[in-house]
Amino acid sequence: MTKTRKRKTNTVKKELPDLPVAKNEEVVTEIIGLTHDGQGVGRVNGFTLFVHGALPGEKVRAKVLKLKKQYGYAKMTQLLEASPDRVAPPCAIYDQCGGCQLQHLSYEAQLRMKRKQVVDNLVKIGKLQVNGEADGDAVAAAGAVAGEGVEVLPTLGMQDPWRYRNKALVPIGEREGGLVGGFYAANSHRIIDMDTCLIQHGPNDDVIRTVKRIGEELGITAYDEETGKGLLRHVMVRTGYVSDEMMVVLVTNGDRIPKVEEWTRRIVERMPQVKSICQSVNTKRTNVALGDVTKVLWGREVIYDSIGPIRFAISARSFYQVNPVQTEVLYGKALEYAQLTGEETVIDAYCGIGTISLFLAQKARKVYGVEIVEQAIEDAKANAELNGIRNADFAAGAAEEVIPAWRAQGIAADVIVVDPPRKGCDAALLETIIAMQPKRVVYVSCNPSTLARDLRILEDGGFQTLQVQPVDMFPHTGHVECCSLLVRKD
């Protein structure tokens, strides 16, 4: 009681200035842009509204839901003029699920939009001149640096942009005596049961359904977040795209699984592609899905899969790209940009389990990979061995610390490849790259805004960005991956 009262007195209600729209008001607006997460951008008397469900070029009626000082959020209530790019989303639960944001936009338009997002970031954040895009006033207004421009190629999309994900991780709950599993409804932890997901590889759906049914047959309970009781928290499935091998991971709230042998026997009997069944024990009251302890319940510890000519062993916890078709496209581009002749020394920063490093090692004299997660480096070494690759060395540690140490030991790189997380490269790493003066830098990025920021730093440090290739790794979502080529100006 006391606590509640105290919290109330401490709450200072922030006053909003006079705004041109009011909460719950219905407004009519034309949509002039699209955010990376699929919200239409409209303006009402100069005030920005993010309109859920609306597309660029459309005129909509929208209800204002939430207001901030500089912008607000609204929901489309009536489509007054539709965009020619609007399509009917094929997924029956698209409106409830947060997994995809762009199913209502044609795939061709998604690819155009992703390229535009990259160009906008390069111009506005990177102050780069993009060939044939922003010229004259627009470039000047954005403060772009004059000189030769960057070529941003059309986004490389998928021929069939459905059923591409090789990994599914679904929360499990209980309803009316049965197990449900799927995704959380927007802004909640209420599980919406799902039988199929159109961006998941089909057999992943089958395995999740089968595991739920067998769990019910054996009277397995689902974990309840509120009480902390119940056993099964999540089911994770991974499929080898080339090998068709599957791994099932049962994430449990506790060590003991009743009738575990019967459970694994029934899974394998009904799904013979399953080569590994693991248990991840997670007893913490947390949103993090996997626990710290992984045990093999049946079969192997790993499944195998290939990207191009390289074979990878994938364990329950390994980081492995989720779209295998586009991964090959992306890595192929990185290899093309590296322009290797067999004589080069290459550094692969943020190398994960060595996927790009091993791709490059086929054509380089020597590759050095660095990654912060020790287990990933163990996997990278094992994968090099699995493929008989002897010219790749791996080190665990922060790229911004390990690469300067390599430099101090006299290691020089002809090509440096970076593939950082969304926050981009550490400033100290960029400084080291500039000081090492490789002939080429290949920058693989999953976030165009940090890419643009880092390209500006590298440009100021003596590199020129020649080409940026957007690759659609995640169709129907707002994400876009890029592979960029920079050369040393000298």
Ligand SMILES: C[S@@+](CC[C@H](N)C(=O)[O-])C[C@H]1O[C@@H](n2cnc3c(N)ncnc32)[C@H](O)[C@@H]1O
């Ligand atoms: C986008 S992933 C790229 C992985 C790999 N190149 C691939 O394609 O599978 C980024 C990787 O950077 C690692 N990482 C994050 N911060 C790091 C740092 N400071 N130094 C080295 N690696 C880091 C993450 O653990 C992750 O494996």
